[in-house]
Amino acid sequence: MDTGSYYEPVGENRYVPTSHAGGAWDPDEQHFSPLGGLIAHAIDRYLAGRPDDGRMLSRISYDILGRPTLAECEIRVATIRPGRTIELVEAVVLIAERPVVRARAWLLGPFDTTAVAGGAPEALTPPDELAPVALTPVWPGGYIASLDIRPVSAPRPGRATAWLSSRVGLVAGEDAGPLASFIALVDTANGVAARQPPTAWMFPNVDLTIHLHRRPEGRWVGLDTSVTFGPTGQGITSTVLHDVAGAVGHAQQILTVRPLPAAE
Template identity: 30%
Template sequence: MQASFTPDGGLLVPTATAASPWSDEMVNGHHIGGLVAWGVQRDEPDPELQLSRMTVDMVRAVPMRPLRVETRPGREGRRLRVLDVSVLDGDVEVIRGSALLLRRSEHPDAEPWAPEPWDVPPPEQIEGPSGGPMPWEIRRITGWGEAGPGKVWMRETAEFVAGEPLTPMLRAALMADFTNPLANSGTGGLAFINVDVTMYLTRDPRGEWIGLESAGHLGADGIGFGTTWMYDVEGRIGHCVAAALPDPRIQARHAAR
């Protein structure tokens, strides 16, 4: 499959692989976290800093036009750094992001409470399609619309930027947006569109597969958010949250199917 973006000087040019299933003129929400993470890894050279938090605000729909990714230092300390990220269509900011990077060190012996470990089959033991029109492969651990927490394995199957390797940080960032359909869906399908996503990581994923498990949805007065746990094949690595608003267009599409 073609890479999602091709470099052109200081710009990233989206290919058909990056197009949204909702509109051929918009970049898929799946790629939005990837654009922010790509800017962070390009401009933060210290390998001892771990991307600990990435927040993405979806300011506008991202057009299928050449995009420029800019970063600005926020706070620069010995143990932490903050980068602000903008993705621009010409002079118009379409994505606003920020990244908190923490320096790795010896971990303390303290054991705060945490949920029970994820106990699911590995992706290789789950039947699923080998590919499709989207640049990722998905193995459903639970079916769509089932009661209870949704669980999936996913992996990216296309290069993000042509000629560049898919780094572990990028693999995680690309999957963060799936928090919305996984955690903000009910037995009647998805009724929400997310307006942001925040991902927390304690470490980079190991291997190609990223697991997501819904940790719940909360909503009132047309405002909701959903949360997920994030995994690799060795265990839990992070947490994602997406704020969302109801979107009648999504419900109409589901009803038409």
């Protein structure tokens, strides 16, 4: 399928990825970025089935348990810690009945803290003032090809600041909320600030954790990203997340770093 969306719904809580979801490490896999957004969308749909109490998703953590192939997936969502002001929700993605992703989201109740708000980094140069570049010479896959990428400054190995947006919708025929659409771009951070060429080294992430201090708005995601490689095969991608109004939170990814066989 190639419909101008990352996913096609094919049943209750079941989706098929399109070619736009193709991965950067393997085009026969889903890139985790749109899959992370799809999970957030499934959580939104789960929460929409009850009265809105104002609680907001303030942290979501993903553990990638297996290879997310370009195949039909099912997402099961449940509350595992209910509460009036704090709630923990879990979502599990299954492909061929096998769990491939487990996500947990904390929902926190709203309070007026305008009088004490502060501490966020400065806002980035707006994307409308920047020129687009292509990542396709560095990374293959339908997902990377779907992006509008605008660097704030020239990237260096392990360091980049850039804006991202997508010309592709998240789910065909379904209105994805601004949070799910925002989250659908965050996992790209590990690719915009690569420390080494992906033709010589592998450094995929096995998790993604996003913390938010306010709800992001708009179609642009700002990534202020640093990547660290350790000496024993581990790495960390750390990102300050922005929308056009300023910083909204942070993302962390743990990496497994290893040379490709041809580079050994």
